[in-house]
Amino acid sequence: MSETPEFPEPSGRSEPAGAREQAARAAELDAADPLAAVRERFVLDPAPDHASGDTDVYLDGNSLGMLPRGVADRIADVIDREWGRLRIRSWSESGWWTAPERVGDKIAPLIGAGPGRVVVGDSTSVNIFKALIGGVRMAGKGCTEILVDATTFPTDGYIARSAARMTGLAVRPVEPARIADEVTERTALALVNHVDYRTGRLNDLPGITHALHSAGALAVWDLCHSAGALPVGLDAHHVDLAVGCTYKYLNGGPGAPAYLYIRESLQERFESPLPGWNSHADPFAMDPSYTPADGIARGRVGTPDILSLLALEAALEVWDGVAIEDVRTKSLALTDFFLECVAAYVPPGRVRSLTPADHRSRGSQVSLACSPKLAADRQGGTPLAGEVMDELIRRGVVGDFRHPDVLRFGFTPLYTSFADAERAARVLGEVLGALPEVESGAAG
Numbered sequence: 522m523s524e525t526p527e528f529p530e531p532s533g534r535s536e537p538a539g540a541r542e543q544a545a546r547a548a549e550l551d552a553a554d555p556l557a558a559v560r561e562r563f564v565l566d567p568a569p570d571h572a573s574g575d576t577d578v579y580l581d582g583n584s585l586g587m588l589p590r591g592v593a594d595r596i597a598d599v600i601d602r603e604w605g606r607l608r609i610r611s612w613s614e615s616g617w618w619t620a621p622e623r624v625g626d627k628i629a630p631l632i633g634a635g636p637g638r639v640v641v642g643d644s645t646s647v648n649i650f651k652a653l654i655g656g657v658r659m660a661g662k663g664c665t666e667i668l669v670d671a672t673t674f675p676t677d678g679y680i681a682r683s684a685a686r687m688t689g690l691a692v693r694p695v696e697p698a699r700i701a702d703e704v705t706e707r708t709a710l711a712l713v714n715h716v717d718y719r720t721g722r723l724n725d726l727p728g729i730t731h732a733l734h735s736a737g738a739l740a741v742w743d744l745c746h747s748a749g750a751l752p753v754g755l756d757a758h759h760v761d762l763a764v765g766c767t768y769k770y771l772n773g774g775p776g777a778p779a780y781l782y783i784r785e786s787l788q789e790r791f792e793s794p795l796p797g798w799n800s801h802a803d804p805f806a807m808d809p810s811y812t813p814a815d816g817i818a819r820g821r822v823g824t825p826d827i828l829s830l831l832a833l834e835a836a837l838e839v840w841d842g843v844a845i846e847d848v849r850t851k852s853l854a855l856t857d858f859f860l861e862c863v864a865a866y867v868p869p870g871r872v873r874s875l876t877p878a879d880h881r882s883r884g885s886q887v888s889l890a891c892s893p894k895l896a897a898d899r900q901g902g903t904p905l906a907g908e909v910m911d912e913l914i915r916r917g918v919v920g921d922f923r924h925p926d927v928l929r930f931g932f933t934p935l936y937t938s939f940a941d942a943e944r945a946a947r948v949l950g951e952v953l954g955a956l957p958e959v960e961s962g963a964a965g
């Protein structure tokens with residue numbers, strides 16, 4: 522364990538240069554924001570232990586989205602009435618049995634899918650397994666390999682290696698930008714993250730999908746960091762299979778179930794590696810032999826996690842009247858403005874953005890790498906970013922830290938304001954500005 526660095530308390534008097542102008546710009550941008558009122562659909566109360574009683578600037582919606590207001594009452598009703606009094610009758614009368622497909626249809630428009638193509642249930646990791654083995658079973662006979670995004674979130678890589686072992690294929694890690702050059706006629710499929718969890722880089726879903734199809738391979742996308750933050754266009758770009766979680770930009774709550782998308786024209790050929798009774802054509806026939814259900818229901822496995830699933834359904838109501846294109850416009854404006862404020866407030870050389878400046882390659886987060894020199898000065902080589910993030914959180918700015926040196930700030934346009942972006946950058950400037958001077962020439 523590294524010792525906690527001592528960050529001087531903010532003076533509260535000295536205002537950084539340009540702060541008035543940036544705050545005025547934030548106010549203008551918030552006043553012109555067509556999504557500003559959507560923030561009120563979320564619980565905005567301060568943390569119970571927050572000394573000042575202020576609400577935190579919450580920039581961790583790319584990890585766990587905030588709680589939508591309607592969820593608590595809905596779950597109370599599910600528990601008291603549907604479970605407490607209707608009991609077993611709720612499987613039919615309260616629509617529990619059909620919830621995986623119904624909630625899937627509510628997510629579908631946010632990821633550019635038509636009805637009947639998305640089913641909700643299980644974790645993302647489990648859905649990756651279904652998609653990979655199901656995909657390999659649909660691929661051509663001579664295929665020998667699975668390509669995996671070399672920068673992937675780890676679970677995708679772990680599951681891909683296991684799926685490959687089970688199907689006798691090899692796994693080849695490839696940088697997303699190289700997939701079009703590396704795919705061959707021996708490639709069964711590629712599993713790619715739409716937005717990189719670490720850097721916030723947005724990968725080219727239409728281009729990579731097209732390149733895979735040109736070589737006869739399937740495209741499997743992990744949408745965890747893009748769904749609810751930007752348009753995905755699954756149907757329009759002929760994506761074959763996709764998975765994603767619902768606890769980030771879809772605000773479904775901790776451990777909320779994930780989803781599986783299967784392109785309509787592939788559904789008939791999709792053979793699940795987990796053919797549980799919920800995916801049977803006639804589950805209550807209790808037939809010892811397995812016949813898959815028609816359509817997306819064949820992506821189901823066992824009894825759905827009803828409380829989490831119905832919390833997610835209630836959470837999705839915050840999207841009423843919200844266009845994902847407006848979300849994207851605001852997301853880019855927020856991340857641009859945050860980067861501008863970071864440049865204004867943080868002394869030069871102390872952080873470097875890992876997030877692409879080009880809008881076409883940017884998701885909805887900003888990742889800042891702390892200078893290695895700065896870290897070494899403080900801790901004798903121990904990375905400092907974790908301590909910097911702890912201090913930001915103590916001062917009411919909640920992002921997160923990824924090893925070894927990355928500060929991640931997620932921007933959720935439904936509830937993040939431009940004033941939040943300005944305050945976060947100002948506090949970051951205070952915290953990093955309080956650290957010892959970096960020697961000239963230090964990596965920035």
Ligand SMILES: Cc1ncc(COP(=O)(O)O)c(C=O)c1O
Nearest residue numbers: 644645646674676718743745766
């Ligand atoms: C890109 C990505 N894929 C997969 C996962 C894992 O999801 P789960 O824990 O639901 O299996 C995450 C979790 O954060 C993720 O960010």
